[in-house]
Every structure is written in C-alpha cells, then in structure tokens.
Amino acid sequence: MTLVDDFCRISFGTYALEFENQGFTRNTINFKLVMSVVEQTQSVDKEPVREPAIDDMSSFDDIRIVLVEPTHPGNIGSVARAMKTMGLSRLVLVNPKKFPHYEATKLAAGAESVLLAAEVVATTDDAISDCTMVVGTSVRDREVTWPTVSPREVANQIGDHVRSHQHQVAILFGRESSGLTNAEMDLCQSQIRISANPEYSSLNLASAVQIIAYEIRMQLLESRVGLENDADTMSPIKEREAAATKAQKNGHIQHLQNTLESLDFIKAKPPTVLMRKLTRLYSKADLTVEEIQILRGVLSAMQSQLTLPEGNMAESD
Numbered sequence: 001m002t003l004v005d006d007f008c009r010i011s012f013g014t015y016a017l018e019f020e021n022q023g024f025t026r027n028t029i030n031f032k033l034v035m036s037v038v039e040q041t042q043s044v045d046k047e048p049v050r051e052p053a054i055d056d057m058s059s060f061d062d063i064r065i066v067l068v069e070p071t072h073p074g075n076i077g078s079v080a081r082a083m084k085t086m087g088l089s090r091l092v093l094v095n096p097k098k099f100p101h102y103e104a105t106k107l108a109a110g111a112e113s114v115l116l117a118a119e120v121v122a123t124t125d126d127a128i129s130d131c132t133m134v135v136g137t138s139v140r141d142r143e144v145t146w147p148t149v150s151p152r153e154v155a156n157q158i159g160d161h162v163r164s165h166q167h168q169v170a171i172l173f174g175r176e177s178s179g180l181t182n183a184e185m186d187l188c189q190s191q192i193r194i195s196a197n198p199e200y201s202s203l204n205l206a207s208a209v210q211i212i213a214y215e216i217r218m219q220l221l222e223s224r225v226g227l228e229n230d231a232d233t234m235s236p237i238k239e240r241e242a243a244a245t246k247a248q249k250n251g252h253i254q255h256l257q258n259t260l261e262s263l264d265f266i267k268a269k270p271p272t273v274l275m276r277k278l279t280r281l282y283s284k285a286d287l288t289v290e291e292i293q294i295l296r297g298v299l300s301a302m303q304s305q306l307t308l309p310e311g312n313m314a315e316s317d
Contacts, residue, residue: 077107078206086213132243
C-alpha cells in the first residue's frame with residue numbers, strides 16, 4: 001500500500017468502497033478520488049461576482065427549509081446544494097430515513113456546510129414550534145382547502161413577514177412518494193403550488209426547493225430586507241403585537257377543542273374535520289401574541305363557568 005493508497009482509504013473510505021464495488025482498479029480509484037477533490041476545491045476557490053451583501057444579513061437565516069421524512073439521502077444533498085446557491089442555509093430534517101449518508105454528501109457538491117448545520121428532529125411540530133409563518137408545498141387537492149399561492153406570491157408574503165420583524169418562517173416539503181399529510185398541512189397557513197406542464201407536472205424535491213428558494217432570493221434582494229438592522233430590544237408592547245408562534249397557535253387550538261368538548265359541542269370522536277376547519281379559520285387571521293392571550297382568556301372563563309355549581313352560575317349572570 002502506498003502513501004496515496006493510505007490517504008484515499010482513510011479520507012474517502014465510503015466513496016472508495018463504492019468505486020471498488022463498481023470494478024475499478026486501485027489506481028483508477030485513487031485518481032478519481034483525488035481529481036474529485038481538486039475539482040471541488042477549484043469550484044469553491046472561484047469567487048463569484050457578489051450581489052449586494054444581503055446574503056450576510058439575518059433575513060436569510062430566518063427562513064428554514066423543512067424536509068418531512070425524506071427517503072433518499074441523495075435528495076437531501078441536492079436540496080442542500082439548491083439552498084446554498086440561493087443563500088439559504090437552515091435545513092431541518094424530520095425523521096429522515098438515512099442521514100448522515102455519503103450520497104447526501106456527494107450530491108451536495110460543495111454545499112456540505114448546509115448538511116453539517118442541518119437539524120434533525122423527530123416530528124414536524126418540533127421543526128416549526130418557534131415559527132410565526134409556516135407554508136407547505138403540495139400539488140394535491142384536499143377535502144378541506146387551504147389558500148393556494150404561487151412561489152412568487154409566497155416569496156412576497158415571506159418578505160413582508162421578515163420585514164415586519166416577526167421572523168422565523170418554515171417551508172415544508174413532503175415525502176418524495178406521498179407529500180405532506182392532511183395533518184401536516186393543518187400546520188400551514190397556505191399551500192404553495194408550482195405551476196408546471198399539466199401533461200407532466202412531476203418535480204423532484206430539489207427542483208421544487210430551487211424554484212421557491214429562487215423566488216425568495218429575488219424578493220429579498222429587491223426589497224433589501226435587513227440592510228437596516230433594528231438592534232433595539234423588543235419592548236413589551238412590541239412583544240404583544242408580534243405574530244404568535246406555531247406552538248402558541250397550537251396551544252390555542254388545543255384549548256379550543258378541550259372547551260368545545262366540555263360544552264358537548266363536539267360529537268365526533270376524534271373531531272378531525274371540524275378542528276381542521278377551525279384551524280384554517282384562525283390561520284387566516286394571522287393572530288398576534290396578545291390576540292392569542294385574549295382568546296385563551298375567553299376559553300378559560302368559559303371553562304371556569306362550566307365547573308361552577310349550578311347556583312353559582314346563576315349568580316354570575
């Protein structure tokens with residue numbers, strides 16, 4: 001074994017094994033591995049013509065791409081590459097089948113930094129709990145409809161959201177084979193639908209991410225979001241006026257369901273369709289933290305009345 005052999009075996013063990021399984025000789029394997037490193041280094045070293053320095057601003061960091069239960073690790077790598085070319089870096093993986101994986105690294109093609117920083121979580125709720133805006137991608141029509149927007153329209157909405165300092169936007173992408181479930185779409189304010197050839201509208205995961213990420217990039221560059229940083233600490237009034245997070249909205253919906261069950265308003269078990277419609281109704285309002293607090297205060301008052309003895313209820317009227 002030569003020094004080159006040792007270097008390639010240690011540094012590229014998984015890739016070398018793949019080439020070996022394909023029948024390449026040891027010298028050919030070493031040449032392929034070394035040349036691949038040279039090519040990647042050259043592509044990284046080339047300094048592209050820089051657009052305005054908005055890529056260094058926090059507005060891009062406030063937007064996360066969430067892949068729900070991705071099956072193929074190569075798709076994760078391709079998505080990382082699509083994100084990095086558009087200036088996005090926050091990737092969240094919900095229960096990926098295989099990650100980390102050499103296929104993901106190989107297809108990232110220079111975007112390994114996105115993979116290294118990727119967050120792996122167990123559930124979609126975990127991925128979006130601190131978000132104030134959540135949108136999902138889907139081509140399927142559903143029993144309960146969501147407001148449907150194009151990539152350009154949602155990019156404008158995201159730009160407005162970031163510009164208002166409400167921050168933390170999540171874009172959900174579903175499984176390669178079946179997309180997002182109805183329960184996962186319930187977590188979204190709107191549905192993104194990419195206009196494609198009706199005779200062949202199938203887009204792979206990375207292509208869908210690339211299209212939406214491009215529109216977001218163009219919108220943010222045009223509006224110059226983040227060029228003037230507001231470094232002031234958020235006042236109590238601004239905190240109350242800030243958009244409610246997904247966790248806060250989910251808490252309100254669960255509180256509402258519990259109250260309606262206590263009132264015997266809900267008959268079906270589980271009340272899936274009704275609660276889905278109510279979730280859609282409240283999501284249109286884009287509620288603030290203070291509004292959630294008011295609504296939950298009303299629900300708490302209703303529940304306290306339900307627990308009072310009958311005579312006390314009459315006195316309180």
